[in-house]
Amino acid sequence: MTIQVAMKCVPELDPEFVPAALWNREYAKLAAADPGKRNLALCVERANGCVSRLDTVVLSDSEANRPLTLRYVERIVKFLLWARGGWKLTVAGAPELVPALAEIYSPEGARKFDYAVIGKKIYDHPFTVTGCAYEAAPAAKEIGLKLGGHFDGCRIGFDLGGSDRKCAAVIDGKTVHSEEVVWDPYFQSDINYHIEGIVDSLKRAAAKLPRIDSIGGSAAGVYVDNQPRIASLFRGIPEEQFESRVRPVFLEIAKQFPGIPFVVLNDGEVTALAGAISIGKNALLGLAMGTSEAVGFVTPEGTLTDHLNELAFAPIDYREQNAPVDEWSGDAGVGALYLSQQAVGRLAKRAGFDFPAGTPLPEQLKLVQKAMENDDERAAKIYRTIGSYLGYAVGHYAMFYPMENLLLLGRVSSGKGGSIILDVARDVLAKEFPELKVEFHIPDEAFKRHGQAVIAATLPEL
Incomplete structure (x- = not known):
């Protein structure tokens, strides 16, 4: 399964650009039409116990859906880490994503820069990925x-x-x-x-x-x-x-x-x-x-x-x-x-x-x-x-x-x-x-x- 987007305002020097907002919109349409769709919460904890939380909906868990859902969630995680900050990521509601995200955000993973910087360098903690049921997701705590x-x-x-x-x-x-x-x-x-x-x-x-x-x-x-x-x-x-x-x-x-x-x-x-x-x-x-x-x-x-x-x-x-x-x-x-x-x-x-x-x-x-x-x-x-x-x-x-x-x-x-x-x-x-x-x-x-x-x-x- 792939996602195609159609832009109404194509960047004239870069027509291959794929706007994140349009891609996410198409994914959301697929998830909304899926009878097995699931609620997902992504929670990032940073200093002083502060937590930022983003709730969304993802496709049902299947071999065909996993690559698409992983891309959707990983890109949101990357955005959350640099927009909000945090040394601990909790994935609530999609347990199959936890090992994959932990591998991506690891010392040898594709996002090894983020692992090193967002964890020890900024927050003095090793970056960790954990999972739980959606109902057990940490509540947001902002200041x-x-x-x-x-x-x-x-x-x-x-x-x-x-x-x-x-x-x-x-x-x-x-x-x-x-x-x-x-x-x-x-x-x-x-x-x-x-x-x-x-x-x-x-x-x-x-x-x-x-x-x-x-x-x-x-x-x-x-x-x-x-x-x-x-x-x-x-x-x-x-x-x-x-x-x-x-x-x-x-x-x-x-x-x-x-x-x-x-x-x-x-x-x-x-x-x-x-x-x-x-x-x-x-x-x-x-x-x-x-x-x-x-x-x-x-x-x-x-x-x-x-x-x-x-x-x-x-x-x-x-x-x-x-x-x-x-x-x-x-x-x-x-x-x-x-x-x-x-x-x-x-x-x-x-x-x-x-x-x-x-x-x-x-x-x-x-x-x-x-x-x-x-x-x-x-x-x-x-x-x-x-x-x-x-x-x-x-x-x-x-x-x-x-x-x-x-x-x-x-x-x-x-x-x-x-x-x-x-x-x-x-x-x-x-x-x-x-x-x-x-x-x-x-x-x-x-x-x-x-x-x-x-x-x-x-x-x-x-």
Whole structure:
């Protein structure tokens, strides 16, 4: 048994794309028509006993159905692990899936990256898979956190990306300094490169303030108590130095500013905060298309959660052959390859651009943006394709997030190209997911480029 999907808004440079939302929709139709269908709960436990739970319906257990159901469930598990986080997965209602998932998420399995990172590295527990009856599934237990939105005093905010670092100085909510410095942190093997760059930006901002009351930061990766557990910015540091040099990096930087509150959050969370504060609305997914894909979510109640929201690793393309593969995690079809400057680089050749060998992705993006400003149809095709990706991704994200608003940030969304992306994404939602009432927002250019640094400055409470 196989599933075929028909798109109403085919990405013109990538017609083989298989939207996760449409594939799951077709699977749900098959399951609904199956007399032997079963209720299934997928529960992931993380720190402090918190549990996220997703309930669905799967096909009856048969040799013919098992491959399809395993693919359906495994892709949802992968999404849950990076959207919610958790070191323990409970599969409630389909016992035949437990051994298969345990093998996939094992030290030698197809998802060995996820096994290693989502378990010991982030949560200090070995990742485990267990099963139980549907009726015995753990109940959901979630928490909300109120952070950010503090504008009083003299504050510094920074935002660390893969191609530049931004830093802002803010006095009682007014930005008095904002700058962007190009850097190349990804493959630097000496942590001092990162430390010196960050401290330099902080000191340049400090020079614009009469005093420093607090420092807030935004950076890609997973952060617990200001310590990176996984972060692409430090990928060049030898693994054996991660615990001793990378984890305490912001604690060491904070020592240079003694007595000053210092908070670092995932850049996706700061994106979401920026959106909620700037437009005055909650139930908001903030999505930054930059070096990678950064996502954060502000709940309908206006709080953040302890969820990971690392959707760069979450799958949105279910094609089984020829899907682009993330060179870090080894998985195919994940968000970073479709909703970031990596997507621009991947699509540029198909669009007809011929960049010199070795042209860095940030430079490729700049050249595509320049072409778009001149109404180059090649660039327009790239942006229309990414817009289609985004529309279908939002359709899939709605399975996991009760969102009413989406704020789009990041370099890829700048200029004329950003408007094209949003127009196409809205068209996808209207044609494929009319039941979703998601309002898209895009800030002005200055806010898109520096808004995260400014909002990061509001994180600490004085």
